[in-house]
Amino acid sequence: MPPIPVNDRTPATSHPLFGLRQLEVVWEAETGALWTHMRPNGRPSYNPALLNDFHAWQDGIADWATGREADVRYLVLASRFPGVFSLGGDLNLFAKKIRERDRDALVRYGQSCVRILHRNLHGLGLPLVTVALVQGDALGGGFESLMSFNVIVAERGVKFGLPENLFGLFPGMGAASFLTRSLGAAKAQDMILNGTMHTAEDMYEMGLVHVLAEPGEGERAVRDYISRSRRRHSAHRAVYQAMREVNPVTLAELDAIVEIWADASLRLREQDLKIMERLVGAQDRLRPALLMAAE
Known part of the structure; x- marks a missing residue:
């Protein structure tokens, strides 16, 4: 099912939310779903410009959704x-700042990340259910970011892992x-600590992935989830909100x-x-x- 065109009541193309450089945003009025795809410049990691786009994305959603929260x-x-x-953090940036002994830059990067995750964890203060669609490997910070979503849909066989111990560090965000x-x-x-790679199936058994999809069927699985849950949206959102209060x-x-x-x-050798x-x-x-394989 292709994205549903925005109707006259929701002129998406006129809002900055729909013009971000490394995030592609599409509104589907029929399903009530705001779809976003990352398209990072260079390596598929959280470079500083992409983090800036995420902050603008969150601010833009909050602004654009005003008056249409329901x-x-x-x-x-x-x-x-x-x-x-996502392959996670910007390792080139980390190495550079570590060599420069620039602790402030490392802290600023980390604080930028956790502010995005914390705001996502709380649904941007809107009556949203957040869904992550994982159709490829999620490592390090890519894995971390997923855990701020209410629902994770993953295709079978994709890998999840926290490999930071390979270079003497830990996932800090x-x-x-x-x-x-x-x-x-x-x-x-x-x-x-062990840095073991896990498949989507492993993660499902652990309860960290909520919906398993066949390879290539992830988007359909998200749409099926939305279709099944739409009538219970308010109850689902309330449960996720209550669980945040409990823990x-x-x-x-x-x-x-x-x-x-x-x-x-800064203690790395x-x-x-x-x-x-x-x-x-x-x-x-x-x-x-x-990229060649996808063409």
Whole structure:
């Protein structure tokens, strides 16, 4: 089913929300769903310009939805990059700032990330159900960001992982907070420390993925979920809101962990930074092959 054209009551093209550089936003009035696809410049990671787009996206949604709150029921985030949802943090930037001993820059990057996640966790203050569609691998910060969504739909076989321990670091932008609440402290700590890759099927068994889809059928699975849940939207949203109250993740907690992460980053050795940069090189070499395969 193609995106439904915006009607005269919702002139999407005139709002800055629909003109972001690295986020493609489409409004489907019939389903009440605002679809967003990441299309990052270069590597499929959270570069600073993409983070700025996410802040503008959230502000834009809050502004654009004013007066039509009852119509905007679902917020869906996916990726246009073939085979990848997100590879997470900007490792090139991290290595540069670590060598420069620029702790403030590392903290600013982390705080930018957790503010986006915290606001998403609370549905931007709107009566939304947030849905992440994972059609490719979600690693590091890509995995972390998913856990701020109410519903995760993933295609079978895609990989999830927290590989930061490969270069002596840990995922400092939400993983500890979200995984501890979902899995318990012991299992969360083990997942963070061992860096094991997990399939969507594994994640479904753990309860971290909510809907499994066959390869290539992820978008259909999201649409099926929306169709099934539309009549119960208010109840679902209320349950997600209640669960946040029962076990809240505060911005202060997320910021405190970012500070720990920044300090740990500055303790990395040169050989750790070289491993980080080799990983970036491997990701860069993978990019052309993935793009060619998608053509």
